[in-house]
Amino acid sequence: MSEHLATVQWQRQQAQFIDNCYSREHTWQFDGGLTVAASASPQVVPAAYTNAACVDPEEAFVASLASCHMLWFLAIAAQHQFVVDTYCDRASGKLAKDAAGHLAITQVRLRPQITFAGEAQPSAQQIAQMHEAAHHRCFLANSVKAKIVIDTAAPKAASPPGSDC
Incomplete structure (x- = not known):
């Protein structure tokens, strides 16, 4: 493809x-x-x-999954005529030993914070359904063994430097 x-x-x-x-x-x-x-x-x-100011593979892995999920969520929201104003995700990945005893990113937690504009405001159930659909359509989520958790009710985590959400 x-x-x-x-x-x-x-x-x-x-x-x-x-x-x-x-x-x-x-x-x-x-x-x-x-x-x-x-x-x-x-x-x-x-x-x-190493250089902490550089992007590392683990950060890039987490960012790739969060980005893929976001792009699908935006497409699905647009299909449903919901106008997304902002989307911010302070995603995190957990490096731990997997079932075989190998170090792996075993879990990625997405924490999307989304604001909508306009008359049509999605319900909490509609938002959850859009996240579920985005998760199942994300090419990257379909390609990894890590558990992906979409936590829309989580309190805001600390922002990395330069983040404004």
Whole structure:
């Protein structure tokens, strides 16, 4: 149906490498021209070899699932003639051992906060049904083993720096 491309690029620079003391900073390049600074998670790799200011694979995984869900939710809301003004999700992922004892993102929790405009306001039941439909249509949610929880009643979690929702 479609193919999606990304280029991941890393260079050793001056590190010896075989002593395991090398930078994990790298770049992700996407076909639209965007380059993203990436690194290993500072929760996984010692701080001396990572950069917390970069996006790490675990964050990107969570963001990808949250983004996919949001895009489907917006499409479904539009189909039902509900006008979405804002959609903000402070999603989180839990890194833990899975049933086989391997480290994995075992759960992703979505916390969408949505405001609607206009005369037609969806009921709580309609919102829940749209989230359920979005979850089942999300290509990424259909591709992973992690449990995905959609928590629309959760209190607002702390915002990452730069977030305004």
